[in-house]
Amino acid sequence: MVHPQRVTQRHIADVLGLSVNTVSRALAGKGQVSDATRDAIRTEAERLGYHPNSHARSLVSGTTMVVGLVITNPSNPFYAALISAVEQRCRTAGYSVLLLVTEESEQNEQEAVQQLLRFGVDAVLGVPIQNRPDAWESLAKAGLPVVLLSRDIPALGFDFVGIDAEQGIHDAVLGAVGEGGVRRAWLFEEDLEISTTAERIAGFERALSDLGAAPADSLVIKVPTRRTGGASLPWRPDDAYRMAAGLITPGNHPGLVVTGNDYFALGVYKALRECGLRVPDDIMVLGYGDHPFAAYLEPALSTVRLPAHAMGTRAVDFLLARLADPDAPRRAALLPPDPVHRASTRGAA
Structure with missing residues (x-):
């Protein structure tokens, strides 16, 4: 041939x-x-x-017109929307996007950063694992512009765009229970040691305090994070289902269950059905993420809608500004999420 x-x-x-x-x-x-x-x-x-020939052009210009994007879990609908927003905004600015996935693995994160350095990308957007900042320190030492997404590493001084998860959960819980209040509430949350998990827990506990609940009336249940060989697999409803089925009985259940993602809510729904408990009459359920299936559950799931598109667009804008002015002061933004009240809670629709 x-x-x-x-x-x-x-x-x-x-x-x-x-x-x-x-x-x-x-x-x-x-x-x-x-x-x-x-x-x-x-x-x-x-x-x-x-x-x-983009390679030949980069040798002349000293730039590749490529932005590296490092995320943890592409199966998460939030990250899928974020990737789309980043790609769209980069394309309008003349940049291509090189996507790398870590699956919450420190080794994958180290390899992803080294690959970006070898490729010679012009800048990096990334969701860090946060356990160790070594990989991101390598980018700082190389002088690459970096904008962190969702999770911050303040000591490195990178630009940052996140979501106000604490306030989002706080407001969603208060809106979900309505004027009737709630006697007890449980939170099914990931067991990852990351800032977004800690922020949701803080917002949950602050909301219950504002409702006048005693600390003993709130319970945070850590759901295993599907780890296999140091990596994190996609969320599975059965992780939360098994834990809910082992804890909730007709005689022992809270008035409200909050979940750190809508997939956990799927598992909780199944456990409640098998237990003979009705949503929201016996127990209210509040999710997080407003994934595409949330509105089609029976009853429709109250949840928290996240500004994925706005986050991706703002992050690229920060990156373009940093490329234009490397010595500008650090930029940081916390975007507000949007509580969505549906039939699974008794709050305002």
Whole structure:
């Protein structure tokens, strides 16, 4: 089989009887090239199927026009929306996106950062694992602009865009229970030692305090994080189901169950059905994330909608500003989530 040869500027120059330098200047929109010649060169480039060599261009410009994006769990609908927003905003600014996934593995995170350094990306957006900042320190030492997403590492001084998870859960709990209040409440939360988990727990406990509940009336249940070989697998409803089924009985249950993600709420729903408890008459359920299935459960799940698109767009804007002015003061933003009250709670619709 004869493989077609990559079309270069030399091919265009030879066809038109021009110098490579003239072709290069015309395609780059630079230099003294007549409109007629420029049009002829672009027409021939399109006919031949010419595409610029980005590697060669980066050697000349010193930039790759590529942004690295490091996330933990692509199966999470929130991250899927975030990736889309980042890609859209980067594309409008002329950048491509190189996506790398860590699955909450420190080894994967180290390898992802080293790959970004080898590739020579211009900047990095990332969700850090937070256990150890070593990998991100490598990016700081290399002088790469970095914007952290969702989870911060304040000591490194990177720009940061997060979600006010504490206030979001606090407001959602108060809105969910309505004027009737709640006697006891349980929170089914991930057992990952990350800031977003801690923030949700803090918001949950503050809400119960504001409702006048005693500390003994709140319970935080840590659900295993599906770890296999140091990595984290996608959320599974049965993780929360098994724990709820072992704790909740008709004679021992709270008035409200809050879950750190909507997948856990799926498991809690099943446990409650098997126990003969009705939602929301016997027990209210509040999720987190507003995943696509939440509105279609029976009853529809009250939850917290997260501003994934706004976060991705704001993060890229921060990154572009940092590229334009490396010495500017640190930028940080906490975006407000949006409580969504549906039939699984008794709060305002």
